[in-house]
Each structure stands twice: as structure tokens, then as C-alpha cells.
Amino acid sequence: MSVLTVGIDVGGTNIRAGVVDVEGQVIDTVEAPTPSSPRALEDGLHRAVAELSLRHPVAAVGLAVAGFVTPDRAGVRFAPHLPWRDAPVAARMHQRLGLPVVLEHDANAAAWAEHRFGAARGGHVVVMVAIGTGIGAALLVDGRLYRGAHGVAPELGHLRMVPDGRSCPCGKRGCFERYCSGTALVATALELLAADPSRSTLLAKEHAAEPGSLTGRRVVGAARDGDPVAQAAVADLALWLGRGLALVSDVYDPDLVVVGGGVGGSAPLFLDEAREHYVRRLTGAGHRPPARIRTAQLGAAAGLVGAADLARAELARG
Structure with a gap:
């Protein structure tokens, strides 16, 4: 179908909406802060779609939500950074917009976009791991998203x-994302600094001057600049990513893993090392092919692109 659809990445900080064509190209966007009440949030979504509809003939809307979406993709059970609780969001937004509305978990939406237009094309069993503040994950089997019995799978983080x-x-305690995420990079760096307070690296000086100021982004930047504490924290993330992917591969046996997310965007710093850890930890290593591990291609737009494309697919099904 050549119709245009709107995808909206509904994040805890910002709403980012985009008009997406059949090739997955984002041709127009609007962005606004995320309101803190259900009614205000739905007002904000309505304004974003209305603004884009003034400029483009859009036919459906897809919402990528960081939370538990019902299996029919019509409601939000729970979203830790959004105000919806057991909310029939699709029906309410359809009533307001007069357009078909579908919901999807944000990691599923991003994985779908990579499957249709990016790094996951051609994969048979594909696991996507989105490494950001925490870990989001998705599973595609023969081009179909696996959501589990209640719409929350796979919660790999x-x-x-x-x-x-x-x-x-x-x-x-001890969750995967506590050791492999932007949050984990900070925790590991702080542990390393605490173990050797005499370190005089740039990261150590920054932490001493302003305790609590370290972020995952800063640790990654310092690692690029050669800071040994930051590099050790990134190496630790690579270790845990490799171990985690080996565990996931023992369960799902994917032929392809796509690594994305905000930290995933810095994959050149750690992905080769993570692959080595992965192969060493894989059950039956040497007697089975390891999964190919690729970096995501669509970046921050993946969620809205995937949501828009899923809305188009739903429209085609009638």
C-alpha cells in the first residue's frame, strides 16, 4: 500500500511522531514533551497527529510504547514511565482521531522496522537487543513478532x-540489564573508582569534582578518549553482553542478533569483544553455527518507523 501512516514513539520524556511512507522513509516529524496524566498525554498525541495530518494525507496511526501492551495491541497494561494503567488507548485515540490506531511495545516496533527496512532483513529467527538505560528486547520468527501469551515477551533485560x-x-537482583546497559556502565565505573581511589584518570577527576554526575554517555565518551576506567567499564559490558547473548541463544537458537539502542549506537567499542565472549560461552560451541551479530541500522527512528509500518499492515488487513 502506498498510503502514508503516522508512527509515534511514546517515550517517558518526549513524544516523537513521524509520517512514514511505504519504503520506511520518515518524511515529516513533530516532537513534544511527554505529559504526565493520561488525558494530557492523549491530548498531546492528538495534537501531533492533527499537525501532521494538516500537511499529509495519513491513513492510520501506530504507537510504540515502552510498556506492557495487550496481546490484541489495543491497550496498555502498564508502562513504568507513562501514566497509562490498564488503559484502552487504541479505542480512545481512534474515537478522537477518526483513524485506525494500533499499539506495539517499543522494542517490538524497532525490531519490526529493522526486519522490514534494516539490519534484520533476511533473518529466520531474529533477536533484537536494544541497550539503553536498560535493555529492551524482541523476537521475530519467520517474519512474525513473538509477543508471548500476555503480550510481554521477551523480557530479556x-x-x-x-x-x-x-x-x-x-x-x-542480578538482572542482565544491571550489567549491560547505560546504567550498568555507570555502576561499573563507580565500582572501579571505589576499588582504587588513587586513580587520577579524567573520569576519576570528574567524579571527584561532581559526584553523581556520571552518565552512560559520558563513560562511553571517556572510553573513546582512552580513559582506562571507562575502557574497563566498557570491556565489562562486552563480557556481560556476550554471556547474555549466549544464554539467549541457548533458548531461542537465533541465526541473527541485532544490537541497537542508545548504548548500542556505540557498538564499535565493544561488539567484537562481545562476539568473542558469546562464542566461548555458547553451548556446543564449535559444533553449531553461532548467530550473526549485527548493529541496528535505523537508529532513534526505528520505533516510530516500525509502529507506522505495523499500522499500515493492519490497515491492509482491513
């Missing part, structure tokens, strides 16, 4: 990697 390890906001 909360696989327990370290018994009694670092505490996680989910309530468990």
Missing part, C-alpha cells in the same frame, strides 16, 4: 545473570 547481584528496580 530481567533474566537473572548474577545470583544476589546488583539490585534492580524490577524487584530482583
Whole structure:
């Protein structure tokens, strides 16, 4: 179908909406801060679609949501950084917009975009791991998204990697994303600095001058600049990424893994090392082909592109 659709990445900080064509190209965007109440959030979504509809003939809307989406992709059960709780979002937005509206988990939407237009094309069993503040994940089998019985699979970021390890906001300890994420980079860097307070690296000086100021982005930047503490933190992330992907491969046996997300955008710093750890940890290594591991191609636009394309597919099904 050659119709235009709108995809909206509904994030905890910003709403980013875009008009997407059949080739996955984003031809127009609007962005606004994310409101903090359900009604205000839906008002903001309405304004974004209305603005884009003034400039383009759009036929459907897809929402990429960082939260638990119902299996029918019509409602949001829970989203930690959004105000919706057991909310029939699709029906409410359809009533306001007069357009078909579908929802999708943001990692699923990004994986779908990579499947249709990016790094996941041609994969048979594809796992996407989006490394950002935490870990988002998606699974595609023969071009179909696997959502699980209740619409929340696969929650790979909360696989327990370290018994009694670092505490996680989910309530468990030792989760994968506590060791492989932007948050994990900061935690590891701080542990390294605490273990050797005499270190005089740039990262150590910055932390001493302004405790609490370190971010994953800063650790990555310092690693690029040769800071040994930052490089050690990135090497630790590579170790845990390799271990995590080996565990995931033992469960799903993918032929392709796509690594994306904000930290994933710095993959040249750690992906080769992670591949080595992955191959060493893979059960039956040497007697089975390892998965190909690629970096995502669509960047920050993947969620809205995927949501828009899924909306187009739903429209085609009638």
C-alpha cells in the first residue's frame, strides 16, 4: 500500500511522531514533551497527529510504547514511565482521531522496522537487543513478532545473570540489564573508582569534582578518549553482553542478533569483544553455527518507523 501512516514513539520524556511512507522513509516529524496524566498525554498525541495530518494525507496511526501492551495491541497494561494503567488507548485515540490506531511495545516496533527496512532483513529467527538505560528486547520468527501469551515477551533485560547481584528496580537482583546497559556502565565505573581511589584518570577527576554526575554517555565518551576506567567499564559490558547473548541463544537458537539502542549506537567499542565472549560461552560451541551479530541500522527512528509500518499492515488487513 502506498498510503502514508503516522508512527509515534511514546517515550517517558518526549513524544516523537513521524509520517512514514511505504519504503520506511520518515518524511515529516513533530516532537513534544511527554505529559504526565493520561488525558494530557492523549491530548498531546492528538495534537501531533492533527499537525501532521494538516500537511499529509495519513491513513492510520501506530504507537510504540515502552510498556506492557495487550496481546490484541489495543491497550496498555502498564508502562513504568507513562501514566497509562490498564488503559484502552487504541479505542480512545481512534474515537478522537477518526483513524485506525494500533499499539506495539517499543522494542517490538524497532525490531519490526529493522526486519522490514534494516539490519534484520533476511533473518529466520531474529533477536533484537536494544541497550539503553536498560535493555529492551524482541523476537521475530519467520517474519512474525513473538509477543508471548500476555503480550510481554521477551523480557530479556530481567533474566537473572548474577545470583544476589546488583539490585534492580524490577524487584530482583542480578538482572542482565544491571550489567549491560547505560546504567550498568555507570555502576561499573563507580565500582572501579571505589576499588582504587588513587586513580587520577579524567573520569576519576570528574567524579571527584561532581559526584553523581556520571552518565552512560559520558563513560562511553571517556572510553573513546582512552580513559582506562571507562575502557574497563566498557570491556565489562562486552563480557556481560556476550554471556547474555549466549544464554539467549541457548533458548531461542537465533541465526541473527541485532544490537541497537542508545548504548548500542556505540557498538564499535565493544561488539567484537562481545562476539568473542558469546562464542566461548555458547553451548556446543564449535559444533553449531553461532548467530550473526549485527548493529541496528535505523537508529532513534526505528520505533516510530516500525509502529507506522505495523499500522499500515493492519490497515491492509482491513
